[in-house]
Amino acid sequence: MRAYRTLFAVPLALALAACGAGGDGGASDDGGRPAGNTVRGATVTVADSGLGSILVDGQGRTLYAFTKDKDTSGSCGAECVAVWPALTGSAPAGAGRGVRRDLLGEEKRTGGAVHVTYGEWPLYYYVGDAAAGDVNGQGLDGEWFAVSPDGKLVRATP
Numbered sequence: 130m131r132a133y134r135t136l137f138a139v140p141l142a143l144a145l146a147a148c149g150a151g152g153d154g155g156a157s158d159d160g161g162r163p164a165g166n167t168v169r170g171a172t173v174t175v176a177d178s179g180l181g182s183i184l185v186d187g188q189g190r191t192l193y194a195f196t197k198d199k200d201t202s203g204s205c206g207a208e209c210v211a212v213w214p215a216l217t218g219s220a221p222a223g224a225g226r227g228v229r230r231d232l233l234g235e236e237k238r239t240g241g242a243v244h245v246t247y248g249e250w251p252l253y254y255y256v257g258d259a260a261a262g263d264v265n266g267q268g269l270d271g272e273w274f275a276v277s278p279d280g281k282l283v284r285a286t287p
Contacts, residue, residue, distance in 0.1 A: 171218040171245055173233060173252070175226025176277045177266055179287040183275040184247060186254075187225065189261030192216055194250035194282055196272045202238060203244055203251040213266070213273065216245040216252040232280045248280025 172187035184192040195213065197204050205213055216222075217238065222245040224230040235243035236251055245252050254264030255273065264287050266273050274282040 169182050170220035172223040172225045175227030180283045180285050192252040198251050201225050213253040217242040227278050
């Protein structure tokens with residue numbers, strides 16, 4: 130029974146930490162604080178990874194898309210967002226190196242925040258990615274994938 134509680138408590142603690150007390154999921158800001166707080170304006174850029182060129186935030190954290198999202202409309206509910214925090218900001222996102230500005234957009238959320246989108250995909254983090262360059266969420270459940278600079282899902286494995 131003790132092992133069961135431990136197996137349950139660790140993912141729960143990660144999920145709660147990802148939610149943060151002050152936001153609905155989101156980007157790291159320039160102060161290096163982890164995802165979970167809405168920032169003024171997130172930056173999306175491109176980085177090279179074991180998957181090839183993928184979208185990352187301004188801190189180098191991998192951004193993912195959920196295959197159940199349709200036409201830039203997020204379908205990741207509260208339990209989902211606890212593990213997959215949305216990239217949000219209080220202002221439109223900036224286009225960093227390698228990002229096509231015409232693919233960068235937003236979906237309005239309650240409370241005035243904007244969920245950053247790229248092509249047809251709302252963007253998310255994965256709480257299992259501890260550092261810049263991690264791609265631990267890649268391919269999870271066959272529904273979560275990194276996004277390439279052309280707006281397509283990267284289906285490769287790391």
